[in-house]
Amino acid sequence: MSFIMEFAENLILRTMEDPKERDRRFREHLYTLQDKCKKTKEMWSLPLRPYGFWTFERHNSQLARDAQISNVTGRRDPYDELLDPTYKKY
Numbered sequence: 001m002s003f004i005m006e007f008a009e010n011l012i013l014r015t016m017e018d019p020k021e022r023d024r025r026f027r028e029h030l031y032t033l034q035d036k037c038k039k040t041k042e043m044w045s046l047p048l049r050p051y052g053f054w055t056f057e058r059h060n061s062q063l064a065r066d067a068q069i070s071n072v073t074g075r076r077d078p079y080d081e082l083l084d085p086t087y088k089k090y
Helices: 002-015 019-045 057-065 078-083
Strands: none
Touching: none
């Protein structure tokens, strides 16, 4: 009967993974994940467009031409409403 218990114990021990090996693989995984996160944060800190890119005339030309777009709330300077007596809020 002890033979069966020894066999079962050895079978269980063989199927278990080594805790040191498991910790080493997990630590490697964390280090690679940390490196990827650092790289991602560095990439996110870079601007996608240079400063003033969206203020170029070609980007604002439609807003300047189309009065309906240029006078919507949020596009208009709030002080213009105070200075312009013809401005009406809907």
